[in-house]
Amino acid sequence: MVAVPAVVTDAYERLVAEFDKLSTTQKYAVGVAGGVASAYLVGSLLFKSKCEKSKPSTFELTGGSIDSAKVKEEFAAYADSYGKNAGEGIVDRSKTVHLVDVFYSLVTDIYEWGWGQSFHFSPKLPNKDLRASEAAHEARVAALLRVKPGMKVLDCGCGVGGPMRTIASVSGAHVTGITINQYQVDRATRHNEKQGVAPLTEVVRGDFLNMPFKENTFDGAYAIEATCHAPKLEGVYGEIFRVLKPGSYFVSYEWVSTAKYDASNPEHVKIIDEINFGNGLPEMRTYKEAEDAGKNVGFELVMSMDLATASVVAGPWYERLRMGKCTHTFNHMLVSAVDAVGLAPKGLKEVHHMLVEVAKSLIQGGETGVFTPMHLLLFRKPAPGEKKK
Template sequence: MVAVPAVVSQAYERVTAEFDKLSSTQKYAVGAVGGLASLYLVGSYLFKSDNTKPTTLQLTGGSIDSAKVKAEFDAYADSYGKGAGEGIVDRSKTVQLVDVFYSLVTDIYEWGWGQSFHFSPKLPGKDLRASEAAHEARIAALLRIRPGMKVLDCGCGVGGPMRTIAAVSGAHVTGITINQYQVDRAKHHNAKQGVAPLTDVVRGDFLNMPFKENTFDGAYAIEATCHAPKLEQVYGEIFRVLKPGSYFVSYEWVSTAKFDAKNAEHVRIIDEINFGNGLPEMRTYKEAEDAGQTVGFELVMSLDLATASVVAGPWYERLRMGKYTHAINHAMVSAVDAVGLAPKGLKDVHHMLVEVARSLIQGGETGVFTPMHLLLFRKPEAPASK
């Protein structure tokens, strides 16, 4: 994901089309003016700093003390091996590293992407927000949930999908995330948007969840279980807390059948996606299917939504639409970093996200990666008592 102001995301298509018609000189002029305007807004809006709880979004280090942001980012970067396909070297530190990752990027994600930290296929005639909502509402339909049911959001982030799914289904959704800052943000948004009675958010490790067996009537994970050291661990926990006969939906980040481990370019793309998104490694879609079945789930559906429709636009189109704003935004973040209006190291975090945006686009264009392989699992009914 990359920082593109959320307030203008719905106008990207029109603006980008017009921008492409300009000459190089005109584009430079527009970029310069936009950059100056952005710098002015940063000082008055995004980087307010006082001792009171902010009422507007700030770009911070999340749960990390601002003085430690750079050191934490450097340690995060050093946790990845330098060899091709190596990923996180010490997988036992994955949970801690994911917590650090989301403290570093959550504000930037909200600022640039919105409250739903995921991709969505662009639907014909629909704007980005409508496409995003449809992608989330599909989950409620697949889970067969209704008012009075209890649903688990595994890796809920700041709760964008939770709010959509609770609203369209009437079910109560409990979200779990490893990051306390995201818990606080999700609760804030839930209350502000009027869905607090239908939601709850807890901090916890989805490899060892604080819920009893057979608690939930359904569960879902949106681009989240990819952070687990092993899929079997998180799938096994979800299986445990689901009631028999219930469904689990996951949108998985996986490599596709087009990925060739002997192709150096393919490996580079995947390695960069892993690093820029806090993933320990990249699994294949087949490995994800097998992991669910290994822990006891029945596989009901396996479908790559990135290629399932010939009329939906590419999932990475939103990244491509922002190509002219990436440099402006990074200059803006670099400037406020230089004058001390943002934590030292935030510039490095933003640079990482700008770079991984290119790799994600390449993953989509080559077809070697998808962030939305749909897996629908079912926990078998309990055996009838004799």
């Protein structure tokens, strides 16, 4: 396990915050600097004495809920679950829930290490740094849900709770998050306590296809790049519909293929297949399929728009990936190094390699316009006796 000193993560966040003040060339230089910072980080770990393992660390690279001895085995099983034919996705959809649990055990620490506590993309706002753009993307959800202090909100697929903490803070509402992964439950709960939002939050482990909540419980619900993991969208949308109070809203940022996607184009198919594999998706839906899934379970569709192309002034959602290419390369060299000397679970190197490769596919998806991770869908649950619009 690799302990990452807080001073390094703090320095990295400050570096990211300065991105919008730099030219394109300078941003690439910052990417290199991030790699050098990571080199220092892992290099210091390589020279640490094993007797220091008893000391509490602020962060570790692990296999999450998976025993370190089984990381390589579980990753191999995950990789084998995807079909070899173009456009096939996960072969046995009945295993999707388990595979998503495995996926997030494998990647959660790496996500936090390299990305932060909000596992999603955001359009880059003019004159705003990455963190401010991220917070605005999350705060939009609270506004669309029309939630207020005292209301109850559901975060469907909450991860380690980055958006939850923003939405609870800006709205004053109580947010309950659900995730299939126990490791993420523990991480999110710890972050909530550390950041002072524990009174407004709760995190539970559960399957969002069969949630442990009564009907008509929540005043609003949202999913940020999460329901794409469901084997069938109607399954998770139907559960959200059940637990929402009549008249309440549900917001989702969906991973979907766009109107530019051509299923007969081998390049397009390859991009989508790689995105599915590298992100634990059973398949890729179209935005129209997502709209229809909500309507099929009883929702009224209030709004549908691709936030990736909605603004002519916002920067590309994939810019952060593009500018981080150098850092990704450095980090993979470092993960390989700690793997070689036995300081990381066997198999973690392969997991990190998968994420480095899928970053390239995501960039291609954005540059070609065939994929978006932020198609906004706003649904409303009609009140009894109310005519559907």
